[in-house]
Amino acid sequence: MNFTSNPPLGLYIHLPWCEKKCPYCDFNSHETDVIPENEYVDALLNDLAQDLPLIWGRTVETIFIGGGTPSLFSGDAIERLFSGLRALLNFAPNIEITMESNPGSADQNNFRAYRESGVNRLSIGVQSFNDHHLKLLGRIHDSDLAYQAFEAARNAGFNNINLDLMYGLPSQTLQQAQTDLRTAISLNVEHISHYQLTIEPNTLFQHKPPEKMPDNDLAWDQQDSCQALLAEHGYAQYEISAYGRDKKICQHNLNYWQFGDYLGIGAGAHGKITLAGEGRVVRRIKQRQPNAYLKTQGNQAILSEVSLAEADLIFEFMLNTLRLTSGFESRLFADNTGLSLNLILPLLNKAKAQGLLEYNTQRIYPTERGLQYLNDLQTLFLDPKINKNQRLFDSSIEIIHRPK
Numbered sequence: 001m002n003f004t005s006n007p008p009l010g011l012y013i014h015l016p017w018c019e020k021k022c023p024y025c026d027f028n029s030h031e032t033d034v035i036p037e038n039e040y041v042d043a044l045l046n047d048l049a050q051d052l053p054l055i056w057g058r059t060v061e062t063i064f065i066g067g068g069t070p071s072l073f074s075g076d077a078i079e080r081l082f083s084g085l086r087a088l089l090n091f092a093p094n095i096e097i098t099m100e101s102n103p104g105s106a107d108q109n110n111f112r113a114y115r116e117s118g119v120n121r122l123s124i125g126v127q128s129f130n131d132h133h134l135k136l137l138g139r140i141h142d143s144d145l146a147y148q149a150f151e152a153a154r155n156a157g158f159n160n161i162n163l164d165l166m167y168g169l170p171s172q173t174l175q176q177a178q179t180d181l182r183t184a185i186s187l188n189v190e191h192i193s194h195y196q197l198t199i200e201p202n203t204l205f206q207h208k209p210p211e212k213m214p215d216n217d218l219a220w221d222q223q224d225s226c227q228a229l230l231a232e233h234g235y236a237q238y239e240i241s242a243y244g245r246d247k248k249i250c251q252h253n254l255n256y257w258q259f260g261d262y263l264g265i266g267a268g269a270h271g272k273i274t275l276a277g278e279g280r281v282v283r284r285i286k287q288r289q290p291n292a293y294l295k296t297q298g299n300q301a302i303l304s305e306v307s308l309a310e311a312d313l314i315f316e317f318m319l320n321t322l323r324l325t326s327g328f329e330s331r332l333f334a335d336n337t338g339l340s341l342n343l344i345l346p347l348l349n350k351a352k353a354q355g356l357l358e359y360n361t362q363r364i365y366p367t368e369r370g371l372q373y374l375n376d377l378q379t380l381f382l383d384p385k386i387n388k389n390q391r392l393f394d395s396s397i398e399i400i401h402r403p404k
Contacts, residue, residue: 001313001338003276007260009055010062010252011089013044013081014266016290018069019104023138023204024197028268029068030290037077043294045084047265047286047301052088054273054282055263059090062252063097065119071101075113082117096251098123098162103141106149111156121250122153123162123193129183130176133169136210137197150187160248162191167226168219169197170210177222178229185233190248194226195241240323240374257324259317259336265301267293272308279338281308313337314344318381322357322374327365344381351380 017032063085065078078099085091098121099114111122126146128134134142141149153161163184167177184192196219199205214222227237235243239257242250255262264271268288274281285303287293293301308316317337321328333341348364351357356370356377370377 001279001281001310003274003279003335003338005335006058006274006276007258007336008061008255009058010064010255010260010262011060011085012252012262012264012266012269012271013063013065014067014264014269014286015040015065015070015073016068016267017072018067018102019072020138020140021204023208023210024200026200026203027066027068028288035072036294037073038080039294040290041077041081041084043296043301044081044265045088046296046298048085048088048263050299050301051263051265051271051273051284054275055261057090059092061092061095062255063095064252065097065099067100069102069105070099071105071107071110071114075110075117078114078119079117096121098250098252100125101149101153102139103145103149104139106145106152108152108156111152111158115157120158121160121162122158123164124149124153125164126150126184127164127166128169129180130172133172133176136170137166138204150189160190162193162250163187163189164193164195166195166197167222168214171212172214172222174218174221174225177226181226181229185229185235190245191250192230192235192243193241194230194243196223237325239325240371254324257320258328258332259320274336274338276338281313281338282306283308310339310343313339315378315381318344319378321364322366322370322378325366325371327357327363330359330362330364333364347381351377356380 014028016028016030017035018029019031021029021031097119099119100123101111102125106124114122124146127137127139129143129146131142150161150163165180165184167180181192181194199209230237230243233245235245237243238249239253242253244250261273262271263273264284264286267286267290269286271284272281273284282305284305286301287296287303314337317333321332330341333339333344348357348359351370352359355367356373357364357366359365366374366377
């Protein structure tokens with residue numbers, strides 16, 4: 001692998017606790033009544049200190065605090081965390097810092113403290129404004145709390161807010177899905193994440209599936225009509241489930257989708273870092289169980305570290321970048337994998353022949369059909385059979401590896 005530079009760098013921070021585990025949730029989240037805030041902040045900073053040799057001299061462009069329910073942490077704890085982060089890291093002047101919140105734990109005083117600590121983007125997990133559907137989803141909030149959480153965020157000074165909304169809910173009609181979305185739009189929120197409820201492995205819903213799940217035709221009608229509604233109101237789709245108004249997109253997630261680098265600290269966090277000088281990309285995974293994570297000393301927080309093989313780099317790059325509606329600049333493949341784009345010519349041609357993808361010298365992007373059948377498109381790159389002697393373009397217009 002040949003790198004001329006490192007990709008942009010983000011930081012993901014995992015706060016694993018929640019008041020109640022939702023039946024559809026497959027994230028590393030754990031119910032608790034008491035959070036050991038100080039001990040966990042100490043563990044996070046120790047974890048970060050062990051990762052610093054991977055990123056000496058690099059600037060952090062984005063931070064995302066996810067969970068669990070991060071808004072269960074007090075303003076004082078988040079302030080202490082960021083004091084420690086600033087002592088260890090170089091923050092970009094225009095850094096985007098996102099924090100997740102649930103309406104059931106929203107507190108205006110805490111929101112104001114988060115804002116004063118440097119958090120400048122809030123993501124609120126509303127999921128639905130319909131109380132019946134919220135109950136079926138096992139949420140601890142109702143629609144009134146959802147409105148109150150949004151108002152509290154605005155009052156605390158947040159002018160960049162995302163609302164998470166689901167469709168394809170049990171017993172949900174087309175009109176109800178549209179009403180949820182119209183409600184979010186009426187709040188003039190900057191960003192909406194709109195995604196279908198899926199039954200994930202190792203969740204309560206897998207063991208006891210909800211009744212009256214919409215069939216594929218109804219789920220498709222909900223998605224199609226809601227996408228049209230979002231476009232009508234100026235929300236541009238830039239990823240399979242992400243819509244931003246006035247160019248307000250999530251820079252942290254965009255870095256994921258462009259196969260950028262990120263440190264991951266916290267229980268169960270994953271990180272992916274390019275070591276350009278060594279010609280390799282490493283992935284670190286941290287101890288998953290919060291209690292075990294809290295007991296770690298030194299580099300004990302690191303559960304595993306692997307260098308990604310060529311096939312892993314190809315698949316992970318395409319898995320992420322093909323989620324973007326506009327695809328990716330052709331040069332980005334070489335920039336962020338250290339591999340020649342010519343390696344995947346047979347796979348690009350196969351995807352193009354199936355009507356799933358288009359490419360030229362400047363850009364590679366999924367077609368409308370490719371986005372509709374995204375899993376099929378991504379799977380084509382899972383086990384690449386590549387003829388390394390084939391060329392993607394003739395020598396006069398060959399894509400070259402060049403720095404950003």
